[in-house]
Amino acid sequence: MTIKVLIADDHDAVRFGLSTILGNADGIEVVGEAGDGAAAVRLARAFRPDVTLMDIRMPGVDGITATRELVEEGLSQVIVLTTFDLQEYVEGALRAGAAGFLIKSVPAPRLIEAVKLVAAGEGVLSPQVTRKLINAFAAATPERPPPPPPDGLATLTDREREVFACLGEGLTNAQIGTRLYIGETTVKTHVSRVLAKLGLHSRVQAAILARENGLTAADLREGP
Structure with a gap:
């Protein structure tokens, strides 16, 4: 089964690079590219991608808002693209329902593997990045006590x-x-x-x- 992927990033060069890597991978088809969150939501509604690669900081509708819409409408699984200095944005994206995130400099084999894992229902939990972030914002502080059990x-x-x-x-x-x-x-x-x-x-x-x-x-x- 071919995995349909949507790429959302406001930089042409980034979209081109991601599209080239994924477009040449077996079993993956890039069905659309979006330069902002609003366009990503529109394209997701039209093409129903299995996985959306979502940048966080984009003009207009940002990646966190777009991720929340895609997840709540059941349109696509989302992998957020980020950099190490955007921890506060990553937290918002994960709470919005993203299946995980990748650093934009991710090697091509890891990117392809991540897309396939998320399409199969897994989460992209990088031991080097994701667990540190989960521990960081899951820790209780005097200003933010732990929430009650669900x-x-x-x-x-x-x-x-x-x-x-x-x-x-x-x-x-x-x-x-x-x-x-x-x-x-x-x-x-x-x-x-x-x-x-x-x-x-x-x-x-x-x-x-x-x-x-x-x-x-x-x-x-x-x-x-």
Whole structure:
């Protein structure tokens, strides 16, 4: 199955580079390019891409707003493109439902791999970048105490709670399956149910929620 990709960035050179890399990759088709968030939403509604690569800072409608619209309307999975000095924007994008993010200088093989992973329902959780950011803004401070446990937590089964804990560790479906001795197909089913019960749009949001609440595998097995 061909993965349809939409690229949203206000720099022509960046769009060209991304389009060239992905357009030459097996199983991937670039279906559109947008120079701002509003155009990205319009094109996503028209082409229903599997994955959208979304810049954050664009004129008019920014990438965070556009990501939220795409995710809430179920139009596309989103990978945010960013740089190290935009941590506050990354936080907003992940909370908006992005499946993850990449640094714009990402090597071509990693970019292709990330697109395929997200299209398959995984999150792009780079150990070098994403986990640091999750830890940074999930940590409670006097100005921002930890939020109360999510309402849907009580509805999770014991297995779903274990999967939720694994998401909080940033594990892939394969890693979760190994940890819990279950198949990847079963993991995908549990992940979908966890997201639905907790009212979340992405596994990255689930990871943030688990970290914010200080939930561990042991805590979850004990129940709410």
